[in-house]
Amino acid sequence: MHTAIFSPLQQLNHPSIANLWVKRDDLIDPYISGNKWRKLKYILAEVKHKNKNHLVTFGGAYSNHLVATAACAARNGLKSTAFVRGEAVENEMLMLCKLFGMTLIFTDRQHYKNKIQLFEAHFNGNDEAHFVDEGGAGAAGAKGCAEIIAELPKDTEHLFCAAGTGTTAAGLLKGIHQQKLKTILHVVPVLKGGDFIADEILKFAGTTAQLVLHTDYHFGGYAKTQPELIEFIKSFTAVTGLLTDPVYTAKMFYAIMDLQQKKYFNADQKIVALHTGGLLGLLGMQQKFS
Numbered sequence: 001m002h003t004a005i006f007s008p009l010q011q012l013n014h015p016s017i018a019n020l021w022v023k024r025d026d027l028i029d030p031y032i033s034g035n036k037w038r039k040l041k042y043i044l045a046e047v048k049h050k051n052k053n054h055l056v057t058f059g060g061a062y063s064n065h066l067v068a069t070a071a072c073a074a075r076n077g078l079k080s081t082a083f084v085r086g087e088a089v090e091n092e093m094l095m096l097c098k099l100f101g102m103t104l105i106f107t108d109r110q111h112y113k114n115k116i117q118l119f120e121a122h123f124n125g126n127d128e129a130h131f132v133d134e135g136g137a138g139a140a141g142a143k144g145c146a147e148i149i150a151e152l153p154k155d156t157e158h159l160f161c162a163a164g165t166g167t168t169a170a171g172l173l174k175g176i177h178q179q180k181l182k183t184i185l186h187v188v189p190v191l192k193g194g195d196f197i198a199d200e201i202l203k204f205a206g207t208t209a210q211l212v213l214h215t216d217y218h219f220g221g222y223a224k225t226q227p228e229l230i231e232f233i234k235s236f237t238a239v240t241g242l243l244t245d246p247v248y249t250a251k252m253f254y255a256i257m258d259l260q261q262k263k264y265f266n267a268d269q270k271i272v273a274l275h276t277g278g279l280l281g282l283l284g285m286q287q288k289f290s
């Protein structure tokens, strides 16, 4: 994970907005994509430091984090196991996990709730196994995401990201303050009631200064969509050539374009959107786009 990465900053080609740039973390890797690569970087360092050889983690059946963890483990000669929420299913994401050698343990929603207990029940006394929280959440994950800031222009006025757990946002805000930048971090929670994200961010960033939450772009909640969001993805992709996914980045870009239309930004302000990747999930969504 110490190899050089490819994540260019590209100006978006869209008739309604002139000053929007996209940090292409989605290009870092097709499988260890976007913020999941950033988070796994220091999780992996910790695993190596502690001489462990087995990543044990948690996620839903369409989790980008599971594919990323499986690929990361395989490339680094580690074993991987995932507790997958819900009854046994097959899909293209889990197929990739299995190809990368991950062991899947389907877990009903009741047992899934207590992750520490699950880990201990299966790996008690196994000192090769390393607990990796759902979505790569935690301090090590935030540390990796903080590094993104050093790769951005210092005169970025507005930085946008989508948020699930808030770990990525926390890292970004930490990075902004470490570099003493004036950048405002705009966070678009993809869950309903996203105000809790502020507490998560505070936990790892130590502050909520220069943070703005936009909690009205969840489209019904996590992994929920509405026809308006699907129409947005279709036209946005056709106009810009940039793919987004309905769970995360489409909600962020929708928010940016909506705020632009409401004259939220000044024309001379540099806006950067972090493309956190996660495009594989699109492959299971034919029905939404037909």
Ligand SMILES: *Cc1c(COP(=O)(O)O)cnc(C)c1O
Pocket: 034, 035, 036, 064, 065, 135, 162, 163, 164, 165, 166, 167, 168, 169, 248, 249, 276, 277, 278, 279
């Ligand atoms: C996991 C994921 C997120 C959410 O990141 P958090 O750090 O949990 O807030 C955002 N975008 C994409 C594409 C993701 O896969």
